Amino acid sequence: MARALVNIPRKAKRGEVIEIKALISHPMETGYRRDSTGKVYPRDIINRFVCTYNGAEIFRADLFPAIAANPFLSFFTVATDSGVIALQWTGDDGQTQTEMANITVE
Amino acid sequence: MSRRSTIARSTRRRFLAAAGAALAGSAVVPVVLVRPARATPETMAVAIRDVIGEARVREGRVKIDLPPLVENGNSVTMTVSVESPMTEADHVTGIFVFNEKNPQPNVGSFHLTPRAGKARVSTRIRLGDTQTVVAIAQLSDGSFWSGSADVVVTVPACLEYE
Numbered sequence A: 001m002a003r004a005l006v007n008i009p010r011k012a013k014r015g016e017v018i019e020i021k022a023l024i025s026h027p028m029e030t031g032y033r034r035d036s037t038g039k040v041y042p043r044d045i046i047n048r049f050v051c052t053y054n055g056a057e058i059f060r061a062d063l064f065p066a067i068a069a070n071p072f073l074s075f076f077t078v079a080t081d082s083g084v085i086a087l088q089w090t091g092d093d094g095q096t097q098t099e100m101a102n103i104t105v106e
Numbered sequence B: 001m002s003r004r005s006t007i008a009r010s011t012r013r014r015f016l017a018a019a020g021a022a023l024a025g026s027a028v029v030p031v032v033l034v035r036p037a038r039a040t041p042e043t044m045a046v047a048i049r050d051v052i053g054e055a056r057v058r059e060g061r062v063k064i065d066l067p068p069l070v071e072n073g074n075s076v077t078m079t080v081s082v083e084s085p086m087t088e089a090d091h092v093t094g095i096f097v098f099n100e101k102n103p104q105p106n107v108g109s110f111h112l113t114p115r116a117g118k119a120r121v122s123t124r125i126r127l128g129d130t131q132t133v134v135a136i137a138q139l140s141d142g143s144f145w146s147g148s149a150d151v152v153v154t155v156p157a158c159l160e161y162e
Helices: B002-034 B041-052
Strands: A004-007 A017-024 A046-053 A056-063 A072-078 A083-091 A096-105 B057-059 B062-065 B069-072 B076-082 B092-099 B106-112 B120-125 B131-139 B144-155
Touching (some): A004 A096, A017 A083, A046 A072, B041 B131, B062 B131, B076 B131
Parallel strands (some): B057 B144, B062 B144, B069 B144
Antiparallel strands (some): A004 A017, A046 A083, B062 B076, B092 B106, B092 B131
C-alpha cells in the first residue's frame, strides 16, 4: 500500500478549529502522458478522498488529473469529541486505503 | 476487351486517388490527435454549468491563493478560502475549482459541512499553461460565489511529454 502522511493534532480543546493535513504517495497518472513510442500511459489517479470523525463524514473531495502527484489535502474541522478521525483514499482501480488517528478532546 | 481494361484502369485510378487522399489524411490526422485537446474558457464554462446548473454566480467571498508566477506547473500549492461563519444556518457546502487550459477543465470538488469550522481547503495542482483558475463556492442558502486567480506558468506540467 502507498505511504501516507497524516497530520492531526493529538489533543485539542472542545470547540477548537483544528487543521487536518493528508498526503499520500501516488503518481496521479493523468491519462494524457505518452511514452517515447507515443503510447498513452493509462489514467490512474486517486479520485476520491473522504474524512470521517467518529463515523460521521466531515469532508469529502473529488479529485481530477489536475491534482499534482502525491496528492496533498488540508482542511479544517471543529474538535467536538474524543475519538477517531479516519481518512480514506479511493483510486481509479477501486482500491482504498484508510488511515486513522486518535484525538483527545478536553 | 479494350473497354474492360478502360474500366479496370479507371477503377485503379480512382482507387489510387482514394488511397492517396487517405494517406494524406492519415498524415495530417495524427498530428492533430497527438496533442491532447486543451480545455478552453468555453469548456470551463460548460464544466461550471455541469456543477451549478443555471444558478447565478456572484463574484466575491471566494479567495484563491496561488503564486502569480509559477516556475514548475507540475505542483503548485493552492489555497481556496471562503468568507463564511460556517454555522448550521449559514455555511459553505461545496468548493469547486476549475481551470482554463489544462487538458480537462476540472481540478477538484470539495464538500464541506458546518463541522469544518473554517471554509478553507489547500492542495497542490498541475497547471499546463499560463491561465486563470476559478473557484466557485456553494453556500447552504443555495447561492454561488466565485473567485479567480491569474497564474503565469514558465514551465508547464507535462511539457516534457508533448
